[in-house]
Amino acid sequence: MAEVDTARFLADLHALRRIGAFRTGVHRPTYSPQDMESRRWLMARMEEVGLAPEMDGLGNVLGRHPGPGRKLLVGSHIETQNEAGWLDGALGVVAGLALARAGLAVDVAAFADEEGHYGNMLGSRSMTGALPAEELAAARHAVTGRPLAEALAEAGLAGRPLLRLDPARYRGFLELHIEQGTQLESAGMRSGVVTGIVGARVFRITAIGQQDHTGGTTMAERKDAVVAAMRVLALIDERFPMHVGPRTVWTCGRIAIEPNQPHIIAGRAEMIFQFRDIDEAVLDRLSALLARIVQEVGRRDRCTLALEEASRSPAAPADPALHAALRAAAERHAPGAWMAMPSGAIHDAQVLARVMPMAMLFTPSIGGISHHWSEDTKEEDLALALRILADAAEQALRE
Numbered sequence: 001m002a003e004v005d006t007a008r009f010l011a012d013l014h015a016l017r018r019i020g021a022f023r024t025g026v027h028r029p030t031y032s033p034q035d036m037e038s039r040r041w042l043m044a045r046m047e048e049v050g051l052a053p054e055m056d057g058l059g060n061v062l063g064r065h066p067g068p069g070r071k072l073l074v075g076s077h078i079e080t081q082n083e084a085g086w087l088d089g090a091l092g093v094v095a096g097l098a099l100a101r102a103g104l105a106v107d108v109a110a111f112a113d114e115e116g117h118y119g120n121m122l123g124s125r126s127m128t129g130a131l132p133a134e135e136l137a138a139a140r141h142a143v144t145g146r147p148l149a150e151a152l153a154e155a156g157l158a159g160r161p162l163l164r165l166d167p168a169r170y171r172g173f174l175e176l177h178i179e180q181g182t183q184l185e186s187a188g189m190r191s192g193v194v195t196g197i198v199g200a201r202v203f204r205i206t207a208i209g210q211q212d213h214t215g216g217t218t219m220a221e222r223k224d225a226v227v228a229a230m231r232v233l234a235l236i237d238e239r240f241p242m243h244v245g246p247r248t249v250w251t252c253g254r255i256a257i258e259p260n261q262p263h264i265i266a267g268r269a270e271m272i273f274q275f276r277d278i279d280e281a282v283l284d285r286l287s288a289l290l291a292r293i294v295q296e297v298g299r300r301d302r303c304t305l306a307l308e309e310a311s312r313s314p315a316a317p318a319d320p321a322l323h324a325a326l327r328a329a330a331e332r333h334a335p336g337a338w339m340a341m342p343s344g345a346i347h348d349a350q351v352l353a354r355v356m357p358m359a360m361l362f363t364p365s366i367g368g369i370s371h372h373w374s375e376d377t378k379e380e381d382l383a384l385a386l387r388i389l390a391d392a393a394e395q396a397l398r399e
């Protein structure tokens, strides 16, 4: 069995943690000086473990194994959310280094901007050929609106070619990541073998009523867009539970009311509503149910309701063979202390799954906290995850 150096793995994680350190976490937003320093740090570590590193025009870092034969691709991202945790992303990249150091035939990748400072999974989509040139050219910072091209130029990346992965080179992609939830911790488990990444559907639901005076307009006359919007949400909460899977989640995170004044009956209400599940059949069922609810409310509240699917990301099931290798390895290294579970969060692995077999492994997140500087995982659980990952990788490479 491949001998992984867990002490060196933890030391590397702590070294990366010092770049952009913020309290016990890190602040390395994409293309910041700290982010670029971490990418150069990574390339130096890749060379040390015998990989040939390259950084492309988006800051993607790929370390290629020089040997013959099919490889596993192992990785994640190394930029962070603002003032965020030390493990989100970094864990999967540094685990790849440890596997290469142990002599396994792996390439290691750090995909740029998974955290979405400038777009939606720009790095992994670019490397898998799923990023249209127009989208790349138009990309801007999500908050400041600064053009991506400007940030790339300042980071010294302008004019560099973009790397493209060759799926035929790989047996598949493995990503080790923190759970960013409480499922493992509350079940008393030390490791989670991911069954797949949930699909998400996002809808814009608009109710158009009649803007009017709150005193002068009788109840019988009203076409109140807020009432219609609230009724849609109430019916969703009443009826969805009969049609969902065990881990379906649904959220209305934004309601915009016009004119949003205390003494005016609203003429317009717009909601952004989303649901997620691992099973596309469940997502289809909920899409149909949502359409029925919207239609019913339109009739009942005399408002014009419009339902528009704003975006969707398909569910990405784990590759059965890679998943089985992780399960077997988890049972060898942590008998009875691991469980299978879906990933409710989006990861680079979801993008990679469109071009090659994919599997993921989770470590517990203490208190479920992530996207915050206090994010943490017990070091013995980090070391355990590395041993499971290495064991599964070795098995997958033998097949």
Ligand SMILES: [Zn+2]
Pocket (backbone or CB within 6 Å): 077, 088, 089, 114, 177, 347
């Ligand atoms: Zn992440």
